[in-house]
Amino acid sequence: xxxxxxxxxxxxxxxxxxxxxxxxxxxxxxxxxxxxxxxxxxxxxxxxxxxxxxxxxxxxxxxxxxxxxxxxxxxxxxxxxxxxxxxxxxxxxxxxxxxxxxxxxxxxxxxxxxxxxxxxxxxxxxxxxxxxxxxxxxxxxxxxxxxxxxxxxxxxxxxxxxxxxxxxxxxxxxxxxxxxxxxxxxxxxxxxxxxxxxxxxxxxxxxxxxxxxxxxxxxxxxxxxxxxxxxxxxxxxxxxxxxxxxxxxxxxxxxxxxxxxxxxxxxxxxxxxxxxxxxxxxxxxxxxxxxxxxxxxxxxxxxxxxxxxxxxxxxxxxxxxxxxxxxxxxxxxxxxxxxxxxxxxxxxxxxxxxxxxxxxxxxxxxxxxxxxxxxxxxxxxxxxxxxxxxxxxx
Numbered sequence: 001x002x003x004x005x006x007x008x009x010x011x012x013x014x015x016x017x018x019x020x021x022x023x024x025x026x027x028x029x030x031x032x033x034x035x036x037x038x039x040x041x042x043x044x045x046x047x048x049x050x051x052x053x054x055x056x057x058x059x060x061x062x063x064x065x066x067x068x069x070x071x072x073x074x075x076x077x078x079x080x081x082x083x084x085x086x087x088x089x090x091x092x093x094x095x096x097x098x099x100x101x102x103x104x105x106x107x108x109x110x111x112x113x114x115x116x117x118x119x120x121x122x123x124x125x126x127x128x129x130x131x132x133x134x135x136x137x138x139x140x141x142x143x144x145x146x147x148x149x150x151x152x153x154x155x156x157x158x159x160x161x162x163x164x165x166x167x168x169x170x171x172x173x174x175x176x177x178x179x180x181x182x183x184x185x186x187x188x189x190x191x192x193x194x195x196x197x198x199x200x201x202x203x204x205x206x207x208x209x210x211x212x213x214x215x216x217x218x219x220x221x222x223x224x225x226x227x228x229x230x231x232x233x234x235x236x237x238x239x240x241x242x243x244x245x246x247x248x249x250x251x252x253x254x255x256x257x258x259x260x261x262x263x264x265x266x267x268x269x270x271x272x273x274x275x276x277x278x279x280x281x282x283x284x285x286x287x288x289x290x291x292x293x294x295x296x297x298x299x300x301x302x303x304x305x306x307x308x309x310x311x312x313x314x315x316x317x318x319x320x321x322x323x324x325x326x327x328x329x330x331x332x333x334x335x336x337x338x339x340x341x342x343x344x345x346x347x348x349x350x351x352x353x354x355x356x357x358x359x360x361x362x363x364x365x366x367x368x369x370x371x372x373x374x375x376x377x378x379x380x381x382x383x384x385x386x387x388x389x390x391x392x393x394x
Contacts, residue, residue: 008032013034014082015038016093038060040067065357065358068385069387070103076103122164129142141156143199145158145205148205152227167204172195242295246309250270256307298311
């Protein structure tokens with residue numbers, strides 16, 4: 001695909017196959033140019049079962065796949081030998097699993113003192129909940145972030161897998177790895193990264209905690225961003241589609257009222273925008289107004305306005321929106337339309353440098369490059385320690 005010229009070119013990553021935030025973290029590193037080798041069963045990981053079966057597994061773009069049975073005798077030795085030449089290890093098991101496999105951080109550090117050992121869990125490596133199972137919704141709930149996302153003050157809600165798994169998990173882990181890589185260049189020492197999704201979700205909610213701390217000084221401020229305020233909410237349109245309305249600042253609120261012909265309407269006093277006493281009537285009026293026209297009508301009306309009104313796009317609509325098209329925010333890889341790498345770097349841009357691999361596609365290629373003689377590779381294959389797909393010839 002594109003030459004490997006990203007900012008992480010030359011960084012070698014070993015990713016232990018898993019689901020959710022750890023593969024996402026590996027994808028971010030691969031987009032930025034790292035050589036990411038995914039260790040997985042040739043039958044495929046749960047991530048492949050959930051999100052694809054081969055080239056359509058978006059989180060695996062840019063990676064190479066090495067089939068291996070980590071529970072087989074001798075598998076730990078194979079991984080440790082690979083880690084001698086690696087900069088980063090990513091794993092997303094519950095605490096203690098890697099240690100039981102003979103691949104704990106202390107063992108790996110003996111083989112490679114520069115290794116960055118990046119651990120992704122829901123609750124962290126220590127603490128009462130460390131051994132417990134959980135999912136994105138649980139981590140967001142315990143962090144306090146979920147409770148802040150109440151629709152009209154009702155039940156808490158959150159976008160699926162974004163707060164805990166991807167934002168609080170994979171993205172935080174990638175940031176930690178980038179920081180640890182800089183430190184390793186200075187000191188020559190690796191370190192262990194303990195990334196917990198619950199803590200990452202709490203960090204993402206730092207602004208909400210900031211607002212929460214000021215609730216006594218500014219009564220009602222906590223409800224400005226949770227859709228309780230009629231000027232920060234979504235509204236149904238005549239065609240059943242939705243519109244986001246978010247003119248928080250008075251100057252933007254005034255522009256919305258002007259566009260709707262409401263600048264002199266007594267139900268919308270500009271100077272009392274934040275008075276909750278007016279909110280029920282304001283919401284009632286806005287609900288009726290926006291329901292009277294299609295989403296496209298409102299989109300056109302506010303197209304050149306700073307009123308902070310935008311259409312709620314479905315996932316098949318977003319990639320073809322004129323702005324996102326102009327920015328090339330979506331790309332096609334192996335026939336799958338998906339978000340392009342981000343953020344944008346001017347000198348060493350991110351890119352998808354290879355299609356997602358088939359499970360075990362690069363087993364022999366990776367081992368040969370790492371110095372394994374063919375006879376040893378054949379022996380490992382025969383013993384069932386390493387695996388290759390039918391597409392992968394020894």
